[in-house]
Amino acid sequence: MPVPHILVENIVKTFRIAQRRSGLWGAFQGVLRREYRTIKALDRVSFELAQGELVGYIGPNGAGKSTTVKVLSGILVPDSGRCEVDGRVPWRNRIANAANIGVVFGQRTQLWWDLPVIESFDLLRDIYRIGSGEYERARDELAALMDLEPLYDIPVRQLSLGQRMRCDLAAALLHAPSVLFLDEPTIGLDAVSKLAVRDFIKRLNRERGVTVVLTTHDMDDIEALCERVMVIGHGSILSDSTLDDLRARVTRERRLIIDLLDDGQAIEDPDVDFISRSGNRVHLQFDPDRVQTAALISRITAKYAIKDLYVENPPIEEIISRLYDEHELR
Amino acid sequence: MANPLALYTHYVSISLRSQMQYRVSFILGTMGQLLGTAVEFIGILALFDRFGSLSQWSLAEVAFFYGLVNVAFAVTDMLSRGFDHVGDLVRTGEFDRMLLRPRSTVLQLIGQEFTLKRFGRFFQGGGVLLWSTLYLDIAWSPAVVALTAVTVICGACFFLGLFINIGTLSFWTTETLELMNVLTYGGIEASKYPLAIYRTWFRRFFTMVIPMGCVTYFPILAILGRPDPLGTSLAFQYTAPFFGLLYFVLSLFIWRLGLRHYRSTGS
Numbered sequence: 395m396p397v398p399h400i401l402v403e404n405i406v407k408t409f410r411i412a413q414r415r416s417g418l419w420g421a422f423q424g425v426l427r428r429e430y431r432t433i434k435a436l437d438r439v440s441f442e443l444a445q446g447e448l449v450g451y452i453g454p455n456g457a458g459k460s461t462t463v464k465v466l467s468g469i470l471v472p473d474s475g476r477c478e479v480d481g482r483v484p485w486r487n488r489i490a491n492a493a494n495i496g497v498v499f500g501q502r503t504q505l506w507w508d509l510p511v512i513e514s515f516d517l518l519r520d521i522y523r524i525g526s527g528e529y530e531r532a533r534d535e536l537a538a539l540m541d542l543e544p545l546y547d548i549p550v551r552q553l554s555l556g557q558r559m560r561c562d563l564a565a566a567l568l569h570a571p572s573v574l575f576l577d578e579p580t581i582g583l584d585a586v587s588k589l590a591v592r593d594f595i596k597r598l599n600r601e602r603g604v605t606v607v608l609t610t611h612d613m614d615d616i617e618a619l620c621e622r623v624m625v626i627g628h629g630s631i632l633s634d635s636t637l638d639d640l641r642a643r644v645t646r647e648r649r650l651i652i653d654l655l656d657d658g659q660a661i662e663d664p665d666v667d668f669i670s671r672s673g674n675r676v677h678l679q680f681d682p683d684r685v686q687t688a689a690l691i692s693r694i695t696a697k698y699a700i701k702d703l704y705v706e707n708p709p710i711e712e713i714i715s716r717l718y719d720e721h722e723l724r
Numbered sequence: 725m726a727n728p729l730a731l732y733t734h735y736v737s738i739s740l741r742s743q744m745q746y747r748v749s750f751i752l753g754t755m756g757q758l759l760g761t762a763v764e765f766i767g768i769l770a771l772f773d774r775f776g777s778l779s780q781w782s783l784a785e786v787a788f789f790y791g792l793v794n795v796a797f798a799v800t801d802m803l804s805r806g807f808d809h810v811g812d813l814v815r816t817g818e819f820d821r822m823l824l825r826p827r828s829t830v831l832q833l834i835g836q837e838f839t840l841k842r843f844g845r846f847f848q849g850g851g852v853l854l855w856s857t858l859y860l861d862i863a864w865s866p867a868v869v870a871l872t873a874v875t876v877i878c879g880a881c882f883f884l885g886l887f888i889n890i891g892t893l894s895f896w897t898t899e900t901l902e903l904m905n906v907l908t909y910g911g912i913e914a915s916k917y918p919l920a921i922y923r924t925w926f927r928r929f930f931t932m933v934i935p936m937g938c939v940t941y942f943p944i945l946a947i948l949g950r951p952d953p954l955g956t957s958l959a960f961q962y963t964a965p966f967f968g969l970l971y972f973v974l975s976l977f978i979w980r981l982g983l984r985h986y987r988s989t990g991s
Contacts, residue, residue: 409990464990469823471988485987493826504821508742517738520731521825549745 397481398442399605400466400573405475407436407461407629435461436472437629445572446603448595450620450637452610454718458629459609463575466607467497480572493522496566500578503562505550511561512546515568522569529568536564540594556587563594567604574598576608580615592618613710625714627721637710644713644720648687649706650678655699663697665690674701679708728831735835743840750840757844765790765852779921785948787856790916792872793940794849796879797912801842804884806833807891814894814986829983830976833891860948867962868947875947875965879939882968883912885975886934892975892982907934915940920953927954939968 413429436458443449453459464470465477468484468491477484484491498504505514519529537543540560550558559579566574576595580588596619599606608619616623616637623640625633633640650666654674661668661676665685669677680690687705695703743750768790772783810833813819822832862868886908893904911934919927919941930936942964945952952961 461990464820467824469820469987470990471984488823489826489828492824495824497824502817502821506738506742508745509738513738513741517734520734521827523727523826 398478399445399447399480400441400443400607401476401478402442402462402466403440403476405436405439405462405465405472405477406434407465407470407472409433409435434629436465438475439626439629439631440475441624441631441634443605443607445605446599447622448599448606448608448620450608450610450616450623451626452616452623452714453626453632457626459626460577461629462626463497463577463607463609466573467495467575468492493569494571495573495575496569496571497575498559498562498566498577498579500559500576500581503550503558504565505558505561507551508549510547510549511542511553514550514561514565518565518568524569528570532568532570533564536567539597540564540590554587556583556590559583559587559591560594563591567598571604573605574607576606576610578610578612579608580610580612588612588614595619613714617710625717627718632721633717640717641707641710641713644716645708646681646683647679647708648682649708650680650690650694651704651706652676652678652694652698652700653702655701659698661694661698663690663694728828731827731831732835736838739835739838740840753839753841754844757841758848759844761794761845761848765848778917780953781918781921782859784856784859785950786917787852788860788948789918789940789944791849791851791853791856792876792944793879793912793916794845795853796876796939797883798842798846798849799876799880800883800887801845802838803834803880804887805839806836807887809836810891811894819986823987830888830979862947863949871943871962871965872947875939875943878965878968881972882935882939883908885968885972886911888972888975888979892979895982895986911936918944935964935967935971938964 410430410432413431439458439462451459451462461470465472466479466484468488471485479491480494482491482494505511506517515533518524519526524532537546540563542560542564545553545557545561548557550561553561563579579595580591583591592615595606595608598604599619608615610616621636623633623635623637624631625640633643635643649669652661652675654661654676661678666678666680669679671677680687691703691705694700765787768786769783772778772786777783778786810819813822819829822829825832890904890908911930914922914926914930915936919930919937922930927937931938942952942956942961945956946958946961956964
């Protein structure tokens with residue numbers, strides 16, 4: 395097996411949080427004597443990523459996603475455990491590691507607010523010590539992929555969220571990092587921008603072999619981009635598998651959606667459960683282990699007047715939400 | 725060395741260009757600084773007009789102290805603004821962005837905010853300094869010229885060290901650090917006057933604990949060619965500024981400890 399591009403082994407990270415007491419007297423006591431509560435942000439987290447993998451990293455707020463990214467990017471030093479990114483221990487070689495990774499936060503820009511986009515790019519060239527030839531090549535390539543040139547002279551504060559995100563993605567990639575951490579890259583974007591960003595991430599991963607770790611709450615991002623999904627909760631990895639396996643493990647159920655010809659009808663069958671109904675459309679659920687899909691469909695079409703019918707997997711949101719419930723993550 | 729300097733220059737030009745976007749604010753800011761510092765000096769003039777001298781120090785001598793400290797402080801002021809904001813940067817998470825870049829955090833903070841309006845203080849201090857030399861009989865030997873330059877540079881480094889200290893504290897506490905301004909701004913104010921006029925405990929504190937006196941008072945005595953009422957030797961007066969440099973290096977070291985603390989606690 396080849397050396398993993400990112401190796402995380404039994405990483406533990408605890409935080410001490412000062413307890414605040416309520417009221418004026420409590421605040422006064424807090425000044426004199428603080429009480430601390432220990433929180434295990436990461437509790438023996440382990441995983442490996444191969445070069446060129448694109449993995450979705452999901453979990454509820456406070457589960458440990460951003461702590462993981464902070465450890466991998468060298469901001470935080472863990473209490474114990476082993477970690478290597480492209481052969482380097484991030485917290486021991488912060489600067490060398492930083493030169494090799496790109497990080498994008500959807501909620502925050504790394505561009506200079508008052509300056510035209512191109513000036514931020516130029517400054518990043520100097521910060522990352524990119525040779526001028528390489529810089530121009532990388533910049534022009536990224537600009538062509540995301541149509542950035544018309545934005546060059548616009549101050550960042552005047553960009554729309556979607557334009558800004560495209561520029562932020564480019565800014566994180568000017569120094570040709572081999573690893574990219576994306577934190578909620580599509581948050582707040584309109585549908586068109588979302589698609590553009592997803593498309594770009596996919597191409598970056600496929601064509602250039604950049605290893606991508608994507609944290610998001612948008613399950614459409616996961617479905618569109620990630621084959622592999624890691625779920626974290628309470629500081630531990632709860633699941634690490636392909637999206638299909640995750641689905642199969644959490645629930646075998648399928649959805650059966652039927653458009654009836656006659657809206658007065660009610661569908662009754664011992665093998666299906668009723669979920670919801672709106673107008674002529676009925677949502678049902680069944681377990682393919684108990685009843686064969688083909689058999690079920692022919693039975694129902696024989697019994698009822700049906701205009702259209704299709705079978706689909708439960709939406710990924712539901713899968714994740716069930717997984718959270720299983721682990722009492724709410 | 726050349727590369728960090730190039731990056732710093734780039735930071736400065738960026739900073740200038742974004743300030744130029746708000747032209748009125750920039751012009752008013754510079755004028756405000758110039759006027760503010762001018763009024764401050766008028767206060768000293770008024771004092772001397774009333775009392776004639778301060779201990780055995782003439783107006784021109786005090787003006788020399790005042791001018792030189794202001795020039796050094798103006799240089800610091802152009803470099804140190806980022807360290808005032810470490811607390812905010814930590815709170816907002818922007819400090820993490822600095823750690824994500826392959827550069828030292830100190831360099832990034834120095835480059836973070838170059839405030840052009842501080843030129844007001846620089847020119848005012850320089851003006852007062854030049855004016856005072858007209859009335860002072862300074863023997864401008866090469867050694868004295870060199871000492872003056874060293875004093876300004878070491879003074880600026882020392883003041884920068886103080887601001888780095890304040891930034892470092894933000895790693896441990898996010899409370900407001902008003903109290904610390906006593907040490908920085910208060911100390912800088914105090915160093916605008918000859919150390920000999922202060923009480924012994926005050927002098928000791930600002931010589932031995934925080935070497936404020938070393939970067940201004942002692943070398944300025946040597947420049948003015950005045951024997952020290954406190955009795956220090958000329959050799960000491962010439963080497964004293966380097967304690968300011970030492971303090972700066974020490975501050976960088978403590979900054980690294982603070983950074984280590986931040987990176988292990990994440991708060």
